[in-house]
Amino acid sequence: MNRADLAAMAQREQDRQDAFRCRVLCCASTPCLSSGGTAVREAIEKAIKDGDLDADVQVVSTGCMGPCSRGPVVTLKMRGAEDVVYEQVTPEAATRIIQEHVAKNEPVKEFVFPNDAPFFAKQHKVVLANSGQIDPESLEDYVARGGYTALAHVLREMKPDEVCESITRSGLRGRGGAGYPTGIKWDLVRKSQSDKKYVVANGDEGDPGAYMDRSLMESDPHRILEGMAIAGYAVGAEQGFIYVRGEYPVAAKRLERAIRAAERRGLLGSRMVDSQFNFRIDIRIGAGAFVCGEETALMASIMGKRGQPVPRPPYPSQSGLWGKPTLINNVETFGSIAPIILNKAEWFAAIGTDKSKGTKIFALAGDVNTTGLIEVPMGITLREIVYDIGGGIPDDRAFKAVQTGGPSGGCIPAQYLDTPVDYESLRALGSIVGSGGLIIMDERSCMVDVAKFFLDFCADESCGKCAPCRVGTVQIYKLLDKITRGAATLADLETLRELCVMVQETSLCGLGQNAPNPVVSTLRYFYDEYEAHIRKHKCAAGVCALNEKPMSPAVVAPPRPKRKVARLDELEAV
């Protein structure tokens, strides 16, 4: 298949779709299916049949449309009209949508999610442009929306170093958490000399509550393949792996189908898109360990070893899979590539802030009116996300904090709501952008308990390789538990601080290094809450039981001289 074939295929698919007067897009991703999406689709199909509209109307199962808490979501595309999004569609509503809107062009007002609602208006869909718009199992649908033209362009018009350079200019940074400049990483791998190189897409997504990557893999799998293939060409790799979390069977299945379809059409595999370039992609399924998202552990897992990190350097770009240079990026990072190539680096760089470019997908969760998957320009404020996109806190309760970056991140309290969301600003507040989990908490959350939740998660997910994380996270958890039981003393708080810093400073991989972050940041912003638990036996949110007393002082270890440690000073300065 060459570029002309690709254009022809796109045209054919477009013509086919244009033949329908109306297209009904039903979200078939996990949240909507779990809120009754299947019944809705059945109702729609029945209504079409009953109304004898088969020839006129096409029903399509798509990926996620975004407002997941308002599912099932259905989008109606009438020829010559603007798209209409329906929310919380019941089977009855679905029947009415067909009978009234499709048949008589009378929208069913009470179910319409207005297009100008801030939920949509404040978003900027680049990576999610196809999500909810196409059938993820249809290569043609992807191609009809310009799919694989970026790859075709790159293979014909660009040299590998130009691709890397272009990505660097776009300012794209890794979406997996650490925010490392993607173009620079590509160029490192490109420059590494080796007979073999690999490209790995990280789709392990272990943060509790986050599902950006799952959604992207389920909704637009070809976008990831295209990004990987471009990367393969840019760095000189002929083999790619997508590492999919074991709990994501649908994502794995769609990716598998996508790979087969692309290979059949010569868009992947040997001499793809009529070029000299060969690129194969295989899927590897993870076994559900958070640490396997860490790049070195992930590669160990791909190689069939126990998924445990190894010290860096050497970095994967020098020595990764089977000792060969390996490019590893998050799936969302790969999802950003095609638009950058098609629209030029400058276009991407114009979105966002000075140092954080482009858009980022977040999974908005917790105490907000609309939870779901959102894609926003970098630099948007937290307030806009919480109050505009998320529609504020239910029942007008008070906003307390937002946890960004999941268990590796930190909390940001109300006074910083106007902070722009970008790598540097969040880091300055002691948190991180992370992979994209945003958990909104209102006054009913106890911050000690929140910290305990994340530490419980990390202690459980620690791989056990290095001493500080293996032992330290459990210890931090125990101290937090002690505080929530009411058994702690102020000395424990001191121990807790020190312990956190030591685990951060001495752990081998990012899991351990970041595991104490929720504690450190809650100590930073909600120290009085910790103190109240200990001194007054009081949990303002009413979450903690506090039904024990501290041990007698004799059992408590005596204090010991303090050491000067930079990080500790930093912490105490706040």
Next chain:
Amino acid sequence: MSDKASGKAPEMKHSPGQPAPTGKEPLPANKPGGASAPGAGGGAVPAKPEAPANPNDVSLTIDGRSVTVPKGTLVVDAAQKLGIEIPVFCSHPKLDPVACCRMCLVEISGPRGPMLQTACSVPVAPDMVVSTETEQVRAVQEANLAFMLLNHPLDCPICDKGGECPLQDQTMRYGPGISQLVEPKRHKNKQYLISDTIVLDQERCVVCWRCIRYLEEWEDKPQLGLFERGGATLIDIQPGKPVDAKTGGNIIDICPVGALTNRVARFAYRPWEIDRTPSICTHCSIGCNLRMDSRTHSVRRIVGRENMAVNDQWLCDKGRFAHGWINDAQRLQTPLVRKNGNLVAASWSEALEVVASKLQSIKKTSGAESIGAIGSAKLSNESNYLLQRLFRSTIGTNNIDHRAGADVAALPTGLPALVDLMKPQYGPDPKADVVMLVGVDPSEELPILDVHLKRAVRRGKTQLIIVHPRKVELTRYNGPYLGCRPGSEALLINGIAKLALKQVQNSHTAPADAAGFVADATKEALRTVCGVDVDEAKRAAELLAKAKNAVIIYGPMVAQGEQGKQVRNALTNLALITGHGSRLAYVGLEANSQGCRDVGLLPNALPGHAPLSDEKLRKTLEKTWGGPIATKAGKSYSQMLDGAGSDLKALYIMGANPASERPAWAAKLDALDFLVVQDLFLTETAQLADVVLPAVSWAEEDGTFTNLERRVQRAPKAVRSPDSKAASDWMILDHLAARLGAQWPFANVHGVTAEIAKVIPAYHGLTWDALGDQGVQWDAAAITRAKPTMQPVTQETISTDGYSVIGGTVLYDDGDLFAKTPLMQNMAFGAAVGINPADAAKMGIETGSLLKVSSAQGELILAARVDPSVRAGSVWIPESLPNAPVGALRNGAAVPHVEITPGPKSAA
């Protein structure tokens, strides 16, 4: 005693994190708080070190001092060079870094300012600035020790490691002194057997992975692994699969805490109460360096000792654990003399008098030719040298030999050097690019060579070629494997030589007349007679032809008898054609096989591999020994035993037990006029003796041994029972010589060592003191050998009757030296016969069925052991198994043929 101070080969990376087992290291002066150390606090900017002269070197600054080290050196080793100790747990100089304990974190300057990095995994970089004593580093060390101790049971008072435990030592030096963490500890398995000899205490374990890495990186047997995760992480074996790697015990030495302990030595010592004697192991011919820890005249445990030219720092499990025999209650304590048919206790003077007068009278009546002496390759150079001196000179006979002595077609020089095989162990730079093993199974016979070969294959890309009738363990590396019919090796090797000749045709290496000597070994013959795949033989020939430095090693299994000479000839041809003549080596399997031949315990050679006809040496010896030496070649080991009771009237046997090898020999020994046995135990042979002289072992008297690569090493006296009258070999022989009228000049055994060093040219200068703790390899050029030439090779016809017997030895053979350590009983091979599954199926036999193995010479009842490694049409009966004297079937044939029939019970 600190063995550490002794010579260290350049491969040494850095000293292990643990002082033991190589002796306590002195603690460097500990600067309080690090305040006085230059560069402490990370603030001071040290002078930039000058660029090194050598482009492969890197200069960096550590604690304000500059140091230059080779590229790739780890920071921890660079610091060591300056005498700066960075504490470690997981890091070990012999293992790849994992950086999991985090104890070695130091501040290393980087683009983003000083960062904590693990010194054990980060290689040096130019202009790197490292600080090891800042407040931050101290705090981190304290914290890490606290983490390590948090779940540690602190049961030091009852822990074997206490007193030599890095965890204890580091807690003293770097620990916080106070713990703020008062939560209850985790409980796990405490006395958990991961093998018959190794006990794991999961509570003490600090999860440093050293044990896991040893088994993976050295044994290539991942038998230990991490299970669970997070705080629950523990070390364990796969369910139901104990650690059975032959060198598994090494994990005890390298465990930095008391998590892995030696079950044989458990609770038998406290490290501060033992005497430590640097010695060597005498279970096989590698001669691993070890340390014998003893107290109150008994050996309490054995640990590995570093010798980079021999065993790195490893021991096999037999060497480590099987020492129960040294202090066994059945050891002979007093001389015995036969009176009225019974052996009864006697005084030394009485016993020696009987021996002297009897030997003299037999010499008078039947001549010196009717007297013979058998020594042992398990005994020292000194013992064997004196035995041959006594009989050659004082008695006047050359009837002197040891088992696998003159009957074996050995080459005099042994392996070129073990270091040549070991060279690649830490880097991809093998000295031997191809190693061919003919009739040796290092995994069973020379376990440390096995470990070195695995390293050479996996890290150095050395290729292995294996010729063995059993598909031995090392065949798993997929080198050419030639499982020929037992006894057809000569033809096979000559056939490979012929195939190689084609490969090297255009080069000048092959001797001009080569073709004629290999003509008979056609492909057809390889297929039909040897039963091998010709393509595989071609692969072997190609490898050898292309190799720059191939080492060809053959063992006693293929070197016995007349056919053994043919194998040696064929190997000579092969080595000449492929250009590896100087690296063809015979390896004997016993501790002093090489030394025995070196000191002339042979009927047809004088000390130093000189022929009996060597007049010059004879003159020197006669002068030193004060009398003439017999000129006529003597009888070999088997000739003496076959002739016992007929042309041989008296035998003096030192440390050998021929009666256990063949019932026929036992009968002949019984028919002797006079039999003297000098040994440790009342062996089957000793029970037949007229006089039994109690001797002491290698642990109880100084002695030297020469290993398979000609390294002469010391084994000093470590213990001696005060209650026993047993005496050293040299002293017994010295007294006997005196009673026979000779005046020997020895004040102690070192005098004997000195005489050996004087009379044998190759041993010149190798006195006790000169050998030191690491031994000295004698120079192969010191012996004169005729230049090897192409040899004719004849292959005897191989009988196709019945089954051919595959011999060789196994490590856990259940001989006296093994059986006296009861904890190892389950590991013994047992009286068994290995049989191919196809043959077993044909006969309806399964493992455990009793089989009758019979030949014209006798029969044995043995349990079957169905084993796919055994070639079809053959059976495997290792030698030296008590209760399986395969010699009963042999009748001198190197490869006997036997009939197999279902045994008594299974037939019933």
